[in-house]
Each structure stands twice: as C-alpha cells, then as structure tokens.
Amino acid sequence: MNKPERDSKGFKIYVESMAKSSEDKAERILSLLRTALENNPGDILDLGAGGGELTRAFLLMAEEFNLKVFALDKDRRMIKILKEKFEGQSKIKIVKADVKNFKLGKKFSAVVCSSILHEIFSERKNVEDVKLILKNIYEHLLPKGVLIIRDGLKPAPTDDIVFLQPLKPELFGRFQKILNHTKTSWLKIYAYHNPKKTKLLMALSRENVYELIVKYQYLEINWPVEMKEKFGFWTKEEARVMLEEIGFNVIHLKSYLLPYFAKMFSCDFRLFEWQDGPACLAEATSGRRRPGAIEIPYPDTHLVIVAKRGL
Numbered sequence: 001m002n003k004p005e006r007d008s009k010g011f012k013i014y015v016e017s018m019a020k021s022s023e024d025k026a027e028r029i030l031s032l033l034r035t036a037l038e039n040n041p042g043d044i045l046d047l048g049a050g051g052g053e054l055t056r057a058f059l060l061m062a063e064e065f066n067l068k069v070f071a072l073d074k075d076r077r078m079i080k081i082l083k084e085k086f087e088g089q090s091k092i093k094i095v096k097a098d099v100k101n102f103k104l105g106k107k108f109s110a111v112v113c114s115s116i117l118h119e120i121f122s123e124r125k126n127v128e129d130v131k132l133i134l135k136n137i138y139e140h141l142l143p144k145g146v147l148i149i150r151d152g153l154k155p156a157p158t159d160d161i162v163f164l165q166p167l168k169p170e171l172f173g174r175f176q177k178i179l180n181h182t183k184t185s186w187l188k189i190y191a192y193h194n195p196k197k198t199k200l201l202m203a204l205s206r207e208n209v210y211e212l213i214v215k216y217q218y219l220e221i222n223w224p225v226e227m228k229e230k231f232g233f234w235t236k237e238e239a240r241v242m243l244e245e246i247g248f249n250v251i252h253l254k255s256y257l258l259p260y261f262a263k264m265f266s267c268d269f270r271l272f273e274w275q276d277g278p279a280c281l282a283e284a285t286s287g288r289r290r291p292g293a294i295e296i297p298y299p300d301t302h303l304v305i306v307a308k309r310g311l
C-alpha cells in the first residue's frame, strides 16, 4: 500500500514539527549515546534522519570522538535538506536508502531510531516489519554496539474505556472531526454523555485516546498522512520481548510524558475512568445515567530504549 505523500506546504510543516521536539529528543538520546561511545567507540548510524536537527547533535559528538555519522533517509526531499544542511562537513555521510532493506557493508557502535519505527509499522500495520528492521540493525552493530530507540508507546491495557473531557468547546468539535475523519481506521467513538450538560465526555478505548491526544494538534493539511499512522505501535513489554527475541539485551526501557504535551494537555482536556469499570459502558452509551468517573493522570506518550548487542 502506497503512503500518501505530503504536498510541499504539508512537508514544510512536517519538517518544522520534527524541529519542535528535537530538544526533547536530544535530551533523551545524547547522554545514552555518549555512554555507548565511551564504552565502545565506533561510527553512528542515524536511521530516518529527517530534517537533520538531531543529526546535527550527533555530528558534534562524532567530531568530539573523531568518528563518523551516517544519516540515512529514503525521502528525496529529506536527503536534499540534509545535503544542504551538512554541505562540506567531513564527518557525515548522507545515504539515500530504505530502512527496510539497507545494507551498508560496515558495522556501527550505535544505531539511533528516533520516530521512525512507528512509520514503518503504520505502512502495513504489521509488527513483523519492525522486527525485520531490528534484525537488520542487529547485523549492522559491532559487538556490544547499542540500538537507541525513541518512539511512541501503546498504553496497556489497550482495550478498556476512558472518558475524555474537552475543556474548550471548539476542541469537542475538533476531536469529533478527527474521529469522523478516521472512522475506517483506528478511532471509534463509543458514546458521549448527555450533550445538554456542560460536561461533555467522550468515551473511547484507552488506545484510541492515546492516538487522539498525540495527534490532535496536527494541522488538517497533514491529516491524510498523520491520521493513518499509529504512533503507539508497541507496549513496553512487547518492545522488550521483540528485542530479546532478536538477541538484544535491553539495558534501558523508560516511558515518559513529553513535557510540552503535558502543558498543552492540561489546558485542553481531562481524562477519567469509570468508577465501577467498563461494565458501565452499556448504561453510559444508552445515556440513562452519568457514570461515576475518577480523574486519571495523562498517559506516558513516549518510550526510550537502549538495547545492546552481545559479542
């Protein structure tokens, strides 16, 4: 299935949105990368380098350690940006290739996958595609080399029901519009309770709440691409199991709520769970009574993993 391509305006917005989170990405990844290079010096491979904001930070580290960064992306427009950004720099090699079948004929001390694996998963909604890439990455690592991943996180459990209460009237409309837009894919509205009351609550599976809240800020121009993607493609446990099956030793596995999301969420919505569990769903959907709801914290949105290859 071919992925729809962003037009030039949508592409510009996509690149800008990467830059928006690059500070957080750098903060989460750089210290892990530094430890990896100190223990086992060798070149760095940045898979799905995109607009190169994070690559720039890797390049500084490569210069410090006298190593090279290989920045790989399959998108010709990203490659153009990368070439312009890093023109004349000797410590970087830009590679146009598909992460699904790349073969670089050399091994790395560290491979970084920042916000790319969910895109791979989303193409066919098949976690085996992610596994194939991870296996190929394993083959590209030096003994004791590390894979560093920063990406989305599927909440667990995934299929129970959560209430979402928009705090601004226009957001209720926006959420509904997204739900309508995605009706054939991953989002489903089960019920919203009693529109005459000021508190409008939307009932959704926990997994769908997650997908909605990590995407509702996207501009509509990019909905045809972004809303088809599934950001939370694995739970913490699923990530660990898959990496260990391949032979990795998972040495770091931490989830967190992206700080700028936390700020935005607190202005925009609150989340609740049913006091007496999902058994209330039938009553809630029929609108007969307002179920007792307990406010719950916002979920973690991102996962950072360090997985080490053996000897």
Ligand SMILES: C[S@@+](CC[C@H](N)C(=O)[O-])C[C@H]1O[C@@H](n2cnc3c(N)ncnc32)[C@H](O)[C@@H]1O
Pocket (backbone or CB within 6 Å): 018, 019, 022, 025, 047, 048, 049, 050, 051, 052, 053, 054, 072, 073, 074, 075, 078, 097, 098, 099, 100, 113, 114, 115, 116, 119, 120
């Ligand atoms: C969300 S961006 C992340 C960019 C950067 N790593 C960051 O974290 O800021 C995902 C990047 O992965 C690239 N990408 C997606 N699928 C790919 C594939 N199959 N092979 C190579 N690159 C791919 C996209 O072109 C895009 O530049």
